[in-house]
Amino acid sequence: MTTAKRADARKNIESIMDAATACLARDPDVSVAEIAKAAGVGRVTLYGHFESRSTLVTQVVERAIQQTDEALAAVDLDGDPRTALSNLLEASWRLTQQYGALIVAAEQSMPHEQFQAVHLGLMDRWKPLMERGRRDGSFRDDQPLQWQLTLLQSVLHAASGAVYRGEIKATDAAALIDDTVQSALTPPGKD
Amino acid sequence: MTTAKRADARKNIESIMDAATACLARDPDVSVAEIAKAAGVGRVTLYGHFESRSTLVTQVVERAIQQTDEALAAVDLDGDPRTALSNLLEASWRLTQQYGALIVAAEQSMPHEQFQAVHLGLMDRWKPLMERGRRDGSFRDDQPLQWQLTLLQSVLHAASGAVYRGEIKATDAAALIDDTVQSALTPPGKD
DNA sequence: ATTAACTCGAACACCGATGTACGACAACGG
DNA sequence: CCGTTGTCGTACATCGGTGTTCGAGTTAAT
Numbered sequence: 001m002t003t004a005k006r007a008d009a010r011k012n013i014e015s016i017m018d019a020a021t022a023c024l025a026r027d028p029d030v031s032v033a034e035i036a037k038a039a040g041v042g043r044v045t046l047y048g049h050f051e052s053r054s055t056l057v058t059q060v061v062e063r064a065i066q067q068t069d070e071a072l073a074a075v076d077l078d079g080d081p082r083t084a085l086s087n088l089l090e091a092s093w094r095l096t097q098q099y100g101a102l103i104v105a106a107e108q109s110m111p112h113e114q115f116q117a118v119h120l121g122l123m124d125r126w127k128p129l130m131e132r133g134r135r136d137g138s139f140r141d142d143q144p145l146q147w148q149l150t151l152l153q154s155v156l157h158a159a160s161g162a163v164y165r166g167e168i169k170a171t172d173a174a175a176l177i178d179d180t181v182q183s184a185l186t187p188p189g190k191d
Numbered sequence: 192m193t194t195a196k197r198a199d200a201r202k203n204i205e206s207i208m209d210a211a212t213a214c215l216a217r218d219p220d221v222s223v224a225e226i227a228k229a230a231g232v233g234r235v236t237l238y239g240h241f242e243s244r245s246t247l248v249t250q251v252v253e254r255a256i257q258q259t260d261e262a263l264a265a266v267d268l269d270g271d272p273r274t275a276l277s278n279l280l281e282a283s284w285r286l287t288q289q290y291g292a293l294i295v296a297a298e299q300s301m302p303h304e305q306f307q308a309v310h311l312g313l314m315d316r317w318k319p320l321m322e323r324g325r326r327d328g329s330f331r332d333d334q335p336l337q338w339q340l341t342l343l344q345s346v347l348h349a350a351s352g353a354v355y356r357g358e359i360k361a362t363d364a365a366a367l368i369d370d371t372v373q374s375a376l377t378p379p380g381k382d
Numbered sequence: 383a384t385t386a387a388c389t390c391g392a393a394c395a396c397c398g399a400t401g402t403a404c405g406a407c408a409a410c411g412g
Numbered sequence: 413c414c415g416t417t418g419t420c421g422t423a424c425a426t427c428g429g430t431g432t433t434c435g436a437g438t439t440a441a442t
Contacts, residue, residue, distance in 0.1 A: 006410055006417055031399060042420045047401065140374070146358045147367055154349035158341050167337045176338055183331070184375040197387055197440055222429060233390045238431065 013049050015039040020060045025100035028108060032056075057109040064102055065118055068095050072125045081133030085185075086178050088129065089152075093174050096156045097163070123149060133185075140187040148185065155181055204240050206230040211251045212293065219296035223247075248300040255293055256309055259286050263316045272324030276376075277369050279320065280343075284365050287347045288354070314340060324376075331378040339376065346372055 005013075019039035023030040032053050036043040050056040075091050077084045107115055126149055134141035139148070159173045168176060196204075210230035214221040223244050227234040241247040266282045268275045298306055317340055325332035330339070350364045359367060 003417090008410070009418060012419085032401090033399080043400095044402090044421075045419055048418075051401095053400070143367060143370065144359060147353060147371075150349050150353050150358060151346070151371060154345050155342070158345035162338060162341050167341060168335060176334060179334065180338075180342060180375055183377065183379065184371055186374065186377075188374065194387090199438095199440065200388060203389085223431090224429080234430095235391075235432090236389055239388080242431095244430070 009049070012039070012041055012045060016041060016046055016049065016056070017060055017063065020056055021064065021099070021102065024057065024060060024105045025098070025102045028101045028105035054109045057105055061102060061106040061110065061118075064099050065122070068099070068122065069125075071095060072122070077129050081129060081136065081138040082182060084129055085133065085181070088126065089156075089178050089181060090174055092152075092156055093159070093177055096160050097170070100160060126152065137187060139185040142188070151184060152181060155184075200240070203230070203232055203236060207232060207237055207240060207247070208251055208254065211247055212255065212290070215248065215251060215296045216289070216291035216293045219292045219299060245300045248296055252293060252297040252301065252309075255290050256313070259290070259313065260316075262286060263313070268320050272320060272327065272329040273373060275320055276324065276372070279317065280347075280369050280372060281365055283343075283347055284350065284368055287351050288361070291351060317343065328378060330376040333379070342375060343372060346375075 016035065016039045020035045023035050023038055032046060033043050035056075036046045039046070046056070050059070071091055071094070072088070075084075075087050077088065106118075110118075127145070130139065130145060130148060133139035134145070155177055159168070159177050162168045163170045163173055207226065207230045211226045214226050214229055223237060224234055226247075227237045230237070237247070241250070262282055262285075263279070266275075266278050268279065297309075301309075318336070321330065321336060321339060324330035325336070346368055350359070350368050353359045354361045354364055
């Protein structure tokens with residue numbers, strides 16, 4: 001019964017989602033006014049399509065989650081665990097650059113449970129690979145798995161910040177990340 | 192000419208600084224009202240001693256910087272670079288736990304230049320050690336030094352978050368940090 | 383004991399951001 | 413071409429945080 005939306009309305013919704021994604025990736029506390037301006041749209045129009053700031057953020061985050069999940073699902077995780085990890089890191093690096101601080105906005109605007117559920121869901125892309133690598137001796141297993149996963153995220157985040165501050169070039173980052181993580185996960189005395 | 196402050200006033204100023212440090216370490220956006228309450232003092236009294244929120248933050252940060260600098264200066268950095276790094280990491284970990292997100296508050300409330308100057312000052316505690324270790328083959332030197340410094344900070348921050356979320360025990364963190372960093376800095380093919 | 387310094391709560395003005403209401407105008411879709 | 417849908421600017425109410433003022437009450441210090 002819901003009459004189909006008009007073409008320009010759909011286009012504006014798209015613009016708003018895109019602008020919001022880009023803005024929130026830079027500053028998770030960006031105002032609705034700035035998002036609207038970035039989208040080339042009036043603030044009132046934005047509120048016509050999204051109930052509140054928080055619902056906008058939620059929708060943006062959900063779309064990002066979905067695209068992230070798809071991108072990670074497309075990564076080949078078979079074969080040598082170290083190679084598989086390289087692939088996963090490269091894909092994750094692209095996503096980290098794209099979405100930046102969006103995860104911070106999510107943490108502030110989404111109900112705590114939901115956020116944690118999503119976060120655990122994304123972690124499950126890494127967990128099996130890491131467990132396999134630990135079993136077959138590719139990765140060190142004398143540290144908690146959870147810590148190693150946290151470390152992965154941390155390195156990606158650090159690289160994002162370093163690129164932003166101009167400390168390293170974006171083109172070098174991928175190799176640097178891979179290098180660093182592989183080194184950190186190498187079993188002691190096995191090189 | 193400035194008459195000495197009264198005893199209770201000095202005590203209150205102390206309480207406020209301490210409470211502000213603790214509060215800002217947890218939440219860099221904490222309100223002045225909450226800081227005052229945590230200090231067991233009226234909000235007006237706080238404004239009697241500090242011109243504004245931003246000057247309070249600045250003073251708190253400056254004191255933290257000073258204490259941090261002293262603590263790091265007391266660390267023995269001679270001898271084997273890897274041992275020295277362990278010492279420096281342990282001291283830094285204590286400070287990270289103590290001051291937590293205070294650095295975020297600093298970044299938001301202080302003039303950009305001043306913050307960066309302070310940050311570079313603290314970095315200079317690490318830089319000579321790292322350079323020495325890279326020269327004598329203790330640490331890998333096929334990555335930018337700046338990146339390795341960023342990585343150090345990142346690991347400390349990650350550990351802080353992990354402890355906060357209950358992923359790892361605070362007592363285990365120090366060893367885990369040292370283990371991780373040493374592993375990441377080990378030259379490839381030399382173990 | 384007297385005074386100057388200090389504390390405190392309540393009330394106020396101010397600011398920026400969120401969210402709403404209205405009315406004129408534009409453009410999509412049949 | 414006409415009606416529905418959507419857009420836009422302005423204006424307004426609200427909320428939370430900052431910073432100030434006032435006046436009455438306490439407390440340190442000589």
